[in-house]
Amino acid sequence: MPAQVSAGTFFGVHPNLGRRSNHRCGVAFLAVRPAPIQHLLNAGKRYLRRVPDPVSEGFLDSSSGEPLLPAARQAWIDAQLAGWGDPVRLHRPGRLAAQALDQAREVVAAALGARPDEVIFTASAAHSNQAAIAGLALGRHRIGRRIVTTAIDHSSILTAAAAAGSHTAVEVDHEGHLDLGRWAGAVATEGTAAACIQVANHEVGTLQPYTEAAEICLRAEVPLVLDATTALGRIDFGDVSGWSVLTGWAGAFGGPASVGILVIKKGARWRAPYPTDDYQDGRWPGVPDVPAIHAAAVALDCWLQSGHAVGERQHDLIHRLRTGIVQRVPDVDVAGDPVRRVPHLLTFSVLYVDGETLTLELDKAGFAVASGSACSASSEHPSHVLAAMGALTHGNVRIGLTCTTTAAEIDRFLDVLPPIVAEIRATVGTS
Amino acid sequence: MKCPRPIIEIARRIGEVRVGALVELLADDPAAGPDLAAWCRMRGQTLIASDPPRFVVRRES
Numbered sequence: 001m002p003a004q005v006s007a008g009t010f011f012g013v014h015p016n017l018g019r020r021s022n023h024r025c026g027v028a029f030l031a032v033r034p035a036p037i038q039h040l041l042n043a044g045k046r047y048l049r050r051v052p053d054p055v056s057e058g059f060l061d062s063s064s065g066e067p068l069l070p071a072a073r074q075a076w077i078d079a080q081l082a083g084w085g086d087p088v089r090l091h092r093p094g095r096l097a098a099q100a101l102d103q104a105r106e107v108v109a110a111a112l113g114a115r116p117d118e119v120i121f122t123a124s125a126a127h128s129n130q131a132a133i134a135g136l137a138l139g140r141h142r143i144g145r146r147i148v149t150t151a152i153d154h155s156s157i158l159t160a161a162a163a164a165g166s167h168t169a170v171e172v173d174h175e176g177h178l179d180l181g182r183w184a185g186a187v188a189t190e191g192t193a194a195a196c197i198q199v200a201n202h203e204v205g206t207l208q209p210y211t212e213a214a215e216i217c218l219r220a221e222v223p224l225v226l227d228a229t230t231a232l233g234r235i236d237f238g239d240v241s242g243w244s245v246l247t248g249w250a251g252a253f254g255g256p257a258s259v260g261i262l263v264i265k266k267g268a269r270w271r272a273p274y275p276t277d278d279y280q281d282g283r284w285p286g287v288p289d290v291p292a293i294h295a296a297a298v299a300l301d302c303w304l305q306s307g308h309a310v311g312e313r314q315h316d317l318i319h320r321l322r323t324g325i326v327q328r329v330p331d332v333d334v335a336g337d338p339v340r341r342v343p344h345l346l347t348f349s350v351l352y353v354d355g356e357t358l359t360l361e362l363d364k365a366g367f368a369v370a371s372g373s374a375c376s377a378s379s380e381h382p383s384h385v386l387a388a389m390g391a392l393t394h395g396n397v398r399i400g401l402t403c404t405t406t407a408a409e410i411d412r413f414l415d416v417l418p419p420i421v422a423e424i425r426a427t428v429g430t431s
Numbered sequence: 432m433k434c435p436r437p438i439i440e441i442a443r444r445i446g447e448v449r450v451g452a453l454v455e456l457l458a459d460d461p462a463a464g465p466d467l468a469a470w471c472r473m474r475g476q477t478l479i480a481s482d483p484p485r486f487v488v489r490r491e492s
């Protein structure tokens with residue numbers, strides 16, 4: 001880290017910029033990453049390789065959010081010193097904040113093959129998803145109000161689609177893959193305002209045939225929302241060009257949970273479905289939290305700079321976990337595609353065991369996991385993802401590896417799980 | 432009955448009928464529908480009717 005951070009140089013304000021009449025600066029300047037920020041990114045690369053700290057050991061719930069990367073935490077703190085201004089103001093603090101905001105847009109745009117001025121920062125994944133669906137529904141209300149999704153999209157997509165007026169949820173197979181034939185039929189149905197597909201599912205990790213789905217939408221001239229929340233930073237999908245609006249969330253890749261990502265392609269028939277103001281070109285209202293947005297961009301860049309090393313390691317660890325669980329615990333239903341998936345997620349359900357007890361017992365043993373079972377989740381209903389896939393919903397455990405999860409942690413998990421399951425089954429008389 | 436109680440109950444009782452016979456299950460748990468279908472798949476039984484709160488399973492093995 002730089003020993004001292006000077007407000008004048010932290011965001012690398014170019015001496016020739018002088019007074020700017022617009023809060024956006026030139027692309028030529030943005031193409032050059034200022035040295036201090038590069039320094040932070042290098043710190044991030046080191047972090048992605050280093051051993052876990054005691055606090056995050058046993059934390060296997062990155063599907064709820066990757067713990068804040070140290071590089072992002074430091075960038076957040078540093079940006080509080082230099083990037084706290086209102087980015088539409090012409091004074092120095094305002095210009096510094098605008099600079100940081102532009103750099104963040106540049107990082108996100110480069111990762112997605114988009115233009116920096118197409119990138120908007122919202123407050124969460126749910127906000128981005130709602131804005132994406134409602135904005136296309138509004139922009140295309142003369143065409144119709146039907147929104148086509150898959151049955152296993154995130155709940156914020158499903159509720160936004162239902163709120164648009166008419167919702168078609170296309171079925172998936174047992175591993176969570178979209179049925180492309182049914183997708184084509186649904187998308188081509190008259191009155192379809194927009195369609196939405198995930199790059200990868202947030203619970204089971206299965207990759208959707210998003211390239212083919214996007215081509216179908218292009219042919220039908222129906223705008224596509226690509227929900228990249230689970231995949232962003234973790235797999236390459238920048239070659240997909242068929243989407244109109246893309247959504248993401250910084251909390252998923254170790255940035256602040258308060259930063260949602262919304263990318264609206266030029267020419268997309270999207271209209272803000274809420275009152276707007278001068279910020280972010282009238283696409284998302286309110287003063288942006290620039291320090292958090294800067295930290296989000298640093299977190300994303302950490303993943304992009306680390307290449308495939310973390311993902312390959314996580315893919316192997318999940319395979320080890322998947323095969324180990326099936327070998328050691330009888331009557332387990334493992335969900336999702338074993339190969340074509342994001343590297344870090346695994347979902348399985350244990351027959352005759354309730355998810356709440358299993359989650360609490362694993363917590364006692366030092367492992368933090370999520371569950372999609374009705375009795376352990378925040379709702380009375382089981383995971384709609386598992387139900388739509390025909391997977392067992394009780395006794396469910398959702399594992400999300402962090403970038404520092406080790407093979408030793410996975411082996412310890414495989415050691416503690418079988419006796420916990422055996423004990424719970426014994427108490428209900430099904431062992 | 433909350434999950435996974437309905438599934439535990441049918442697993443206990445299915446052995447009391449002969450192969451080919453039907454077992455009726457009444458369960459108001461929202462997870463009973465998907466879980467009964469998954470249990471039948473895992474256990475080689477057949478879900479004949481799924482009309483919550485009433486479910487019918489045929490013993491196959």
